[in-house]
Amino acid sequence: MPIQLAHAATLPAHADSVFLLPAGTTQLPAQLADLHEASRKYVTEQLAADSKLITVNHYSHRHYFVVASAKGSAHLIAEAMRKSGHQLHALLKADKVTELYVEDLSESADGALALALAEGIYLSAYEFEGYKTDEKSKKPAALTRVLLTGAASAEAIQELDYLLQGVCLARDLINAPLNKLNATQFAERMAEAGDAAGYQTEIFDLPRIEALRMGGLLAVNLGSPEPPTFTIMEWKPENARNSQPYVLVGKGVVFDTGGLSLKPTPGSMDMMKCDMSGGAAVTGVLYALAKNKVPIHVIGLVPATDNRPGGMAYVPGDVLTMYSGLTVEVLNTDAEGRLILADALAFAKKYEPALVVDIATLTGSAARAIGKEGIVGMGTADEVQLLALKQAGNRVHERVVEFPLWDEYAEHIKSDIADINNLGKAEAGAISAGKFLERFTEGTPWIHLDIAGPAYLTAPDSYRGKGGTGTSVRLLYDFLKNQE
Structure with a gap:
């Protein structure tokens, strides 16, 4: 308890x-x-x-x-x-x-x-x-x-209590193994959290996802015996300060084997139940916002599936048609997170959001760059929003290091046969992944948070503990509650 x-x-x-x-x-x-x-x-x-x-x-x-x-x-x-x-x-x-x-x-x-x-x-x-x-x-x-x-008021103490409940909710989800939390069970847990906190939930099943032609999510799911889900969480209080919603998009790969581009094990695959940490964080943020009745309209989107090499699994060389209509050449099936996020980011445009933030354990490159001590961030949002996010990170000590998204990085994901491919060069892997996602956010202010380093710890680290940390719940709660 x-x-x-x-x-x-x-x-x-x-x-x-x-x-x-x-x-x-x-x-x-x-x-x-x-x-x-x-x-x-x-x-x-x-x-x-x-x-x-x-x-x-x-x-x-x-x-x-x-x-x-x-x-x-x-x-x-x-x-x-x-x-x-x-x-x-x-x-x-x-x-x-x-x-x-x-x-x-x-x-x-x-x-x-x-x-x-x-x-x-x-x-x-x-x-x-x-x-x-x-x-x-x-x-x-x-x-x-x-x-x-x-001096701490009863209201401030209660707010902190609900926020930390959100962090622990995210930790619980991350720490659950695949046989206790497949994509369907993950969606059900998000809905249960919504019932407890007061936000609304809608879950798209496989037929709905197929009807929407979410080519990235469907492709990653091809090797799995379990169907995918696409969950929409919405906190929209009557006194919301914002006319345009903030949209949070969380990666929900409930287990990642790497697909046919199989990860080595032990060492790379054995902790991959944590590959839905972004989706878990989105759930924790929505829970905390709703419990504390923060007057801001926020929508959470979580595409969820596991990534396996079985059945009709997608293969390197395949060309996918995404929800947005863009085509993607698959060079590596272990670069799957960006594929499911791309569909969700394109879907987010329908809400005409003030800002989209995606959260994902996306690349080993980000973890190698700054370790478990920080979060890699990048995006097309204006400097005011990026600065506000960094300041929130400093306040809660979930610090954000901004990486560039220079035009030259688009060369890293050029394809000979499709609009783009899903894998960049050996260098700047975190940035080329961000550059890939950028193509699906055009016209929308957007920030990408790669939490691969701090999301799941294999050894205890002070109050962050061992296992799932709930990284970015406190960051995004602080950021959003201070938005006008």
């Missing part, structure tokens, strides 16, 4: 509590005058030694002390606080704390640092429930509730 975040008016006596102290604190604040002398002396000594995380065990309850960082920008200080939340969670888990109070003495505006600390605790506490049935495997009682006092 996820942690519940809530507001508390006061701090009860004898409660497990963490005290968030301002940067540079060397003496305990007056509010903590009721600590007995031995505890005060110990904490003061630790503060003088520049300790940032201090524990006092009173046996009936525990007090933890976290000192805010003084280094870097406000964004980096907030990120340090999230990481402090991760470190604190390890102590809470060892101490078997089930309910924690956060007493904010940091003096940060609107309780921003306390919220960041709670965010780090919440995301660190995430565990995929999985499918274990052995009683010995069941986990002991864990932290279930975090209550914040101080």
Whole structure:
């Protein structure tokens, strides 16, 4: 079960509590005058030694002390606080704390640092429930509730709680294996999330996809025994600020073998249940926006299928006619994500959107370029929108690195027999993939986010954990809620 975040008016006596102290604190604040002398002396000594995380065990309850960082920008200080939340969670888990109070003495505006600390605790506490049935495997009682006092408002705490529910929803979807989450089941989970949050869902089945002639999605699905789906999620509140919707397009390849251009395994195929991380992120964003009733009209599109080499699987050399009418020569069946995204991006034009953003684990090239530390971005949106997205990335520490889309990169995807091919050169692979997608967005402001690096981690990394991270949910939520 996820942690519940809530507001508390006061701090009860004898409660497990963490005290968030301002940067540079060397003496305990007056509010903590009721600590007995031995505890005060110990904490003061630790503060003088520049300790940032201090524990006092009173046996009936525990007090933890976290000192805010003084280094870097406000964004980096907030990120340090999230990481402090991760470190604190390890102590809470060892101490078997089930309910924690956060007493904010940091003096940060609107309780921003306390919220960041709670965010780090919440995301660190995430565990995929999985499918274990052995009683010995069941986990002991864990932290279930975090209550914040101080400057953070009840409304801000509730907003963060719903946002982090969206992140964990995305993580759950990413971590589910193919035999528990095929394209149809993925669409059903998106619809269930919509019912819970309040957004509308429509699911196109195979006959509808065939009628629309979505040649990319249909081709990738040819080798699969399971049908594809195309899911439309829409959050359209009556008080929406925007007359033209924002459209999010998420890659939904629920498992990618590479098709006939088979991936090697182990090493490349064994984690490919995560190839629908973009679609999962879109679901998490729509969930958070709807739960928080953010007054902005947003549509999510998720084309979904697995990519296998069986049956009538498409082959290198095939020429596909896409939903837009463009023809594509297939040079590699493992460059499948751009094919299904292309149909969805062309479909997005019907909404006359203010902006289209696609999110995808698209290329190993992006992961090699900047690793798990950031997101590769590029697009045709104006500088104002691109800057707003980068600023949102800095605020939530899901940072975006902009790659160029110069005209010369169009040469990388020229085909002798079709309008374009689906594979570029060995160099600039992330950019040629973006250049391919650009052809299906002409006339529409568009941003492409390649999340291949941070979407799924094979080793734990602070509050991002191990496995699906839900990368770009917090980024896009922050970006969209700040749009006019």
